[in-house]
Amino acid sequence: xxxxxxxxxxxxxxxxxxxxxxxxxxxxxxxxxxxxxxxxxxxxxxxxxxxxxxxxxxxxxxxxxxxxxxxxxxxxxxxxxxxxxxxxxxxxxxxxxxxxxxxxxxxxxxxxxxxxxxxxxxxxxxxxxxxxxxxxxxxxxxxxxxxxxxxxxxxxxxxxxxxxxxxxxxxxxxxxx
Amino acid sequence: xxxxxxxxxxxxxxxxxxxxxxxxxxxxxxxxxxxxxxxxxxxxxxxxxxxxxxxxxxxxxxxxxxxxxxxxxxxxxxxxxxxxxxxxxxxxxxxxxxxxxxxxxxxxxxxxxxxxxxxxxxxxxxxxxxxxxxxxxxxxxxxxxxxxxxxxxxxxxxxxxxxxxxxxxxxxxxxxxxxxxxxxxxxxxxxxxxxxxxxxxxxxxxxxxxxxxxxxxxxxxxxxxxxxxxxxxxxxxxxxxxxxxxxxxxxxxxxxxxxxxxxxxxxxxxxxxxxxxxxxxxxxxxxxxxxxxxxxxxxxxxxxxxxxxxxxxxxxxxxxxxxxxxxxxxxxxxxxxxxxxxxxxxxxxxxxxxxxxxxxxxx
Numbered sequence: 001x002x003x004x005x006x007x008x009x010x011x012x013x014x015x016x017x018x019x020x021x022x023x024x025x026x027x028x029x030x031x032x033x034x035x036x037x038x039x040x041x042x043x044x045x046x047x048x049x050x051x052x053x054x055x056x057x058x059x060x061x062x063x064x065x066x067x068x069x070x071x072x073x074x075x076x077x078x079x080x081x082x083x084x085x086x087x088x089x090x091x092x093x094x095x096x097x098x099x100x101x102x103x104x105x106x107x108x109x110x111x112x113x114x115x116x117x118x119x120x121x122x123x124x125x126x127x128x129x130x131x132x133x134x135x136x137x138x139x140x141x142x143x144x145x146x147x148x149x150x151x152x153x154x155x156x157x158x159x160x161x162x163x164x165x166x167x168x169x170x171x172x173x174x175x176x177x
Numbered sequence: 178x179x180x181x182x183x184x185x186x187x188x189x190x191x192x193x194x195x196x197x198x199x200x201x202x203x204x205x206x207x208x209x210x211x212x213x214x215x216x217x218x219x220x221x222x223x224x225x226x227x228x229x230x231x232x233x234x235x236x237x238x239x240x241x242x243x244x245x246x247x248x249x250x251x252x253x254x255x256x257x258x259x260x261x262x263x264x265x266x267x268x269x270x271x272x273x274x275x276x277x278x279x280x281x282x283x284x285x286x287x288x289x290x291x292x293x294x295x296x297x298x299x300x301x302x303x304x305x306x307x308x309x310x311x312x313x314x315x316x317x318x319x320x321x322x323x324x325x326x327x328x329x330x331x332x333x334x335x336x337x338x339x340x341x342x343x344x345x346x347x348x349x350x351x352x353x354x355x356x357x358x359x360x361x362x363x364x365x366x367x368x369x370x371x372x373x374x375x376x377x378x379x380x381x382x383x384x385x386x387x388x389x390x391x392x393x394x395x396x397x398x399x400x401x402x403x404x405x406x407x408x409x410x411x412x413x414x415x416x417x418x419x420x421x422x423x424x425x426x427x428x429x430x431x432x433x434x435x436x437x438x439x440x441x442x443x444x445x446x447x448x449x450x451x452x453x454x455x456x457x458x459x460x461x462x463x464x465x466x467x468x469x470x471x472x473x474x475x476x477x478x479x480x481x482x483x484x485x486x487x488x489x490x491x492x493x494x495x496x497x498x499x500x501x502x503x504x505x506x507x508x509x510x511x512x513x514x515x516x517x518x519x520x521x522x523x524x525x526x527x528x529x530x531x532x533x534x535x536x537x538x539x540x
Contacts (some may be wrong), residue, residue: 028235046271050345054346090218090344091342092218093221094214094336094342104339108339108349112407112408115409116407117338117339118338118340119410120351120409121410121411122335124325124329126335130337
């Protein structure tokens, strides 16, 4: 197909124009298309839909994922399957994130420059428990180091601290949250 | 009806011409995407659930908004006429997606139109905070305070590893999209923008023309926003965007100086021709109006045009759009009739002001 504007290059873009109530369709090459300022005021417009990108990235993932497991993960809360998620490019509910978690790192890495973990704001209601969990994680790592370096007194102190925090986590939180 | 006040051709506070670097950075927007834990997301929920979500969210805002000194108006999208919805889209108070949504949704608007909370858009909640000029921190602070108030009264879908859970995997984590609207005529004229855009996208940010895709943005207005929402804190995202925007602003200033130095007469001619078109035309297309607005704006920034109020130009950018013109005329208008109405609007708004000694008053 040849570009209807320059008549030289091959057309790669279809531009729909509304003029005097009639819809015109132009087949343009990428150069003429770039010069064509047909106005289209949209606040947030996706140049390429996410679901198209996803299915191009993971064309065969459904087959490779389901083969070893012999079953397709279905979200118990909303009924979305992983292939439905890929097709739509959207999650159906919060539980989808846990249901499809084994595949999500790969997807998030591609969308977020290799990142897979949130490091920003935490809702206050989650904040106190999450902070304690992160603290426990940190103390456990320190404890491993202390054991390796044979500083057993320090390791024991850290172990007690972890125990204390675990008790807090199981319901004895001082601020009641 | 609550919506009436928001349909008037009256400036929202974010169209005012204040804030830092306002000659180049026109406005700032923060959007936070949130969902409730106990309901399916909008791609999977039923109409009944959609109504419940709307009720839960709006009752919190209507009851507790005053804690943050806001009074909200609750507007059901279903109850609006098509033209009314389009006006809200043109004013950037709702998204085209919400306008065309097939399930029950609503918007809660603060009186000054700085805050707009869309319910049941792609996510249960889209908190949007708009500010005039380049004010990322302030816009975020306002959005975040409202977010904190909502979170105290609602149970958010939040994950220890993934952060705020959203319908789309591109929003997960902070759920935050921060953007600054930039007027970059000199970088566009000198074709430098084509080199800047791909460089920025390699750094996890994105630039696009607000009037749609294309190599040159119409009206020379571009939107720069963060692309990543995972792995960086809100603070880091805002810092990066702020640094990048500052660099672009500096580049634009340099390009303006260069043009002014090399071809002052050509530039002055262009600015005054555009002023002539805006103040004397009888037919004005959106495209021509946007281009001329950009030139006149530049003319004001470079002190070529004196005594012209920039905030009127900001308002005209919004009010010259098709739905606004029809709302203003109170009847449907064919494209040619809109061009006539648009020209009339510009003449009326701009000729009221004593622009310069030769300015002709048509009134």
